[in-house]
Amino acid sequence: KNEVEQSPQNLTAQEGEFITINCSYSVGISALHWLQQHPGGGIVSLFMLSSGKKKHGRLIATINIQEKHSSLHITASHPRDSAVYICAVMVGGSRLTFGEGTQLTVNP
Amino acid sequence: DAGVIQSPRHEVTEMGQEVTLRCKPISGHDYLFWYRQTMMRGLELLIYFNNNVPIDDSGMPEDRFSAKMPNASFSTLKIQPSEPRDSAVYFCASSQRVLGSPLHFGNGTRLTVT
Numbered sequence: 001k002n003e004v005e006q007s008p009q010n011l012t013a014q015e016g017e018f019i020t021i022n023c024s025y026s027v028g029i030s031a032l033h034w035l036q037q038h039p040g041g042g043i044v045s046l047f048m049l050s051s052g053k054k055k056h057g058r059l060i061a062t063i064n065i066q067e068k069h070s071s072l073h074i075t076a077s078h079p080r081d082s083a084v085y086i087c088a089v090m091v092g093g094s095r096l097t098f099g100e101g102t103q104l105t106v107n108p
Numbered sequence: 109d110a111g112v113i114q115s116p117r118h119e120v121t122e123m124g125q126e127v128t129l130r131c132k133p134i135s136g137h138d139y140l141f142w143y144r145q146t147m148m149r150g151l152e153l154l155i156y157f158n159n160n161v162p163i164d165d166s167g168m169p170e171d172r173f174s175a176k177m178p179n180a181s182f183s184t185l186k187i188q189p190s191e192p193r194d195s196a197v198y199f200c201a202s203s204q205r206v207l208g209s210p211l212h213f214g215n216g217t218r219l220t221v222t
Contacts, residue, residue, distance in 0.1 A: 033211065041218075043199060045210040086151065094139060095164060096211075098151040 003027050006087050006099035013106050019074040021102045023087030026068065030090045034061050034072050037084040037101070046072070046085075077106045114200050114214035122222055126188040129217045131200030132181055141211070142175055142185050143199040151199075157183065190221045 005024045013019055023032070034046040047054050047061040049070065054061050058077075063070040074081055087099040113132040121127055133140045142154040155165040160177045168175070172191070177183040187194055200214045 035211075041197060042215050043201075043213040045212065048210055088151070094141075094156055094158075096141075096153055100150050 002099070003091070003097050004087055004089055004099040006085075006102050008102060009100065010103045011105070013077050013104070015078055015106055015108050017077050017106075019077050019081075019104065019106075021072045021085050021087075021104070023070045023072070023099055024068060025070075025087075025089045025097075027089070027091050027097075029065075029068075030092075032063055032070050032090070033088040033096065034070075035086040035088060037086060039083065043086075074104075079106045079108050082106050112200055112202050112212050112214035114198075114217050116217060117215065118218045118220075120220045120222065121190055123191055124189045125221075126186065127190045127194075127219060127221075129185040129198050129200075129219070131183045131185070131214060133183070133200070133202030134212055135181065137202035137204050137212070139203045139205070140177060140183050141201045141203075142183070143201065144196045145199060145216075146196045154185070154198075187219075190219075192221045195219055195221050 003026050007022045031048055031050045033048050036044045036046050049061055049063045058075045060073040082105050084101040084103050086101045088096045090096055115130045138159050141156040143151050144154055145151045154167045155175045156163055157177045173187055175185045197216045197218050199216045201211045203209045203211050
């Protein structure tokens with residue numbers, strides 16, 4: 001079993017829909033990252049969380065440390081949100097362990 | 109700031125050749141990370157540096173891989189000799205601090221070993 005599990009693996013939505021991507025982990029962590037990988041391959045850091053909730057524009061990330069679970073929400077989704085979203089947990093020091101990613105496709 | 113700069117963007121080489129990947133982190137960032145991404149294994153940490161000193165190289169696959177950071181503005185990842193299974197996208201990333209500071213990724217180097 002991977003230390004970091006994401007669901008779903010693939011997600012197709014219509015423009016405007018509310019989207020949720022989930023991340024569960026099995027180890028104690030010091031922080032959790034949400035990353036976005038564009039179709040061209042570049043990776044952008046969206047959030048870094050150690051507790052609670054963060055919001056940036058239409059993106060919201062939450063984490064529940066007790067339940068070892070985090071969610072990434074996208075409100076009013078748009079085709080430009082189409083990308084791979086990757087959850088990564090920081091375990092001991094600076095080592096990141098990555099989930100397999102969720103491929104999101106938003107159709108117009 | 110131009111962000112994390114990696115070169116080359118693409119590298120195609122023959123098995124057995126030496127390959128050197130380069131990275132310039134964002135100025136003022138104390139941490140530099142090398143990651144590898146493959147279809148089979150996703151993203152994996154290879155090695156990271158703090159203030160130019162290698163801290164954790166447990167992700168380096170074998171002795172054919174080596175990384176250096178001679179100064180705060182430059183790092184290299186070298187594979188010698190290269191093998192087809194090394195084909196992957198190699199990312200460099202930097203950050204100011206371990207916690208509370210986002211990771212900034214370079215655009216990656218796509219390596220193909222034939």
